[in-house]
Amino acid sequence: MPYDIVVLTDQKHAHPNKIDDYTKNVIVEDALVTNALGKLGLKVTRLAWSDPDFDWSSTKAVLFRTTWDYFDDFPKFSDWLNSVSKVTTLINSEALIRWNIDKHYLQDLKNNGVHIAETLFIESGTSKSLEELHAETGWTETVLKPCISGAARHTYKLNSENRANHEGVYKVLIANEAMMLQPFQHRIVSEGEVSMMVFNGQFTHAILKKAKAGDFRVQDDFGGSVHDHTPTEAEIEFAENTVKACNELPLYARVDIFNDNDGKIALAELELIEPELWFRNHPEAAMILAEAIKEKLNN
Structure with missing residues (x-):
């Protein structure tokens, strides 16, 4: 059939x-x-x-x-x-999927005018240690994660007290895949991260994700909670401009945003492959996508 x-x-x-x-x-x-x-x-x-x-x-x-x-x-x-x-x-499309799989896409979006979290991309095979990278950037609290990942796989919160403990796993990972290092974003813990759903270039609904007490990951896999969210006009404009900054307009997108350490709206991730879209919180959006x-x- x-x-x-x-x-x-x-x-x-x-x-x-x-x-x-x-x-x-x-x-x-x-x-x-x-x-x-x-x-x-x-x-x-x-x-x-x-x-x-x-x-x-x-x-x-x-x-x-x-x-x-x-x-x-x-x-x-x-x-x-x-x-x-x-x-x-x-x-x-395949082109969008392959581009979006690797978080180097964040640099492309930055080049197209989208404000992202400050990021250091560490290419596979790099010999520099975590200690050296932190000394070069001057960052004290950071998050380390792979450029190709999902569900917070190998995502670590680092500081001066625990960095040495992660040198071993980092050495194994960087030998085989690119990683990214970012300053720890304190407002994600205190305020949460907003997921903005955008279909065919138009915003439909938003969700606020908050980490459980004592954690920094907002995913529900790690105990994070989900709340309805009424976005500001600035958040809607940011989300719609983000998808328009892609090489082609995605039919569906989830734009994850947060207020960075300077209080500016920043892109955490642009999800174009298999994002949770929370239709159960906003069922009419399913019909918008279907149409x-x-x-x-x-x-």
């Missing part, structure tokens, strides 16, 4: 062994998008991107939603991405 669109997830969420609160949220989110697409008369199904039996040429398009395991076996995902892009339309997808398929 040919499809208009396949909503992509991962194997764990395509065939869950148990339905905990986390998995339930994934199922609800994907269902809101799938149902919205169906209401517009599109033939839609939901599959894991790694499904070995599906003929990807039998669908007009694929929508990346909860493919949250892609970085666990990135070479396999990259090969799949290369092959599937030749037989169907990817939303977002944008249908318009793209009709063009």
